[in-house]
Amino acid sequence: EPEVTQTPSHQVTQMGQEVILRCVPISNHLYFYWYRQILGQKVEFLVSFYNNEISEKSEIFDDQFSVERPDGSNFTLKIRSTKLEDSAMYFCASSETPAGTGELFFGEGSRLTVL
Amino acid sequence: GDSVTQMEGPVTLSEEAFLTINCTYTATGYPSLFWYVQYPGEGLQLLLKATKADDKGSNKGFEATYRKETTSFHLEKGSVQVSDSAVYFCALWYSSASKIIFGSGTRLSIRP
Numbered sequence: 001e002p003e004v005t006q007t008p009s010h011q012v013t014q015m016g017q018e019v020i021l022r023c024v025p026i027s028n029h030l031y032f033y034w035y036r037q038i039l040g041q042k043v044e045f046l047v048s049f050y051n052n053e054i055s056e057k058s059e060i061f062d063d064q065f066s067v068e069r070p071d072g073s074n075f076t077l078k079i080r081s082t083k084l085e086d087s088a089m090y091f092c093a094s095s096e097t098p099a100g101t102g103e104l105f106f107g108e109g110s111r112l113t114v115l
Numbered sequence: 116g117d118s119v120t121q122m123e124g125p126v127t128l129s130e131e132a133f134l135t136i137n138c139t140y141t142a143t144g145y146p147s148l149f150w151y152v153q154y155p156g157e158g159l160q161l162l163l164k165a166t167k168a169d170d171k172g173s174n175k176g177f178e179a180t181y182r183k184e185t186t187s188f189h190l191e192k193g194s195v196q197v198s199d200s201a202v203y204f205c206a207l208w209y210s211s212a213s214k215i216i217f218g219s220g221t222r223l224s225i226r227p
Contacts, residue, residue: 106158
């Protein structure tokens with residue numbers, strides 16, 4: 001069964017360092033998303049991406065964040081200069097149709113720990 | 116703004132007990148409503164959904180009814196199993212939006 005895969009499963013970094021989280025969405029999907037969950041809190045929307053453009057982003061997704069689909073298969077989230085409060089589980093998701101009309105398929109998450 | 120509020124966990128039940136996990140939402144208009152489930156070590160996956168008022172979503176013995184008058188979408192199951200142990204997320208979506216909004220999740224543990 002097709003699935004969304006994320007790497008790394010866990011990354012520990014020092015404050016101020018750049019981090020890239022990688023995702024391989026399901027191959028025929030067109031819509032891509034990043035969410036995050038700080039321990040014990042809500043699953044928060046970060047950004048949605050379609051047709052090589054950001055469709056929508058939250059206020060969390062500031063200039064320190066960027067997304068890219070560099071080669072038609074990977075979908076990456078970059079945090080330019082990490083802060084302590086960026087520590088969270090980051091989930092990638094993809095869908096064949098727009099969010100809500102069909103099903104979002106999620107990866108298992110990448111846990112980011114900023115020291 | 117739009118939001119989803121779930122009952123806090125953890126919820127611990129014995130096998131074959133009746134389950135209710137409460138979910139209410141705040142939104143303008145009429146969103147679609149979802150329950151997602153996350154089993155240990157896995158990503159979130161869609162459990163059921165309802166797209167308009169009075170719709171009932173159902174899957175794997177779970178049900179939830181879209182109640183516009185109480186802005187609720189409570190998840191129920193008549194007889195839970197140990198394999199239902201997971202984290203359950205209530206969520207909503209607007210047709211004009213490019214995102215699904217999730218609640219904070221409710222951890223469910225079922226004792227044999």
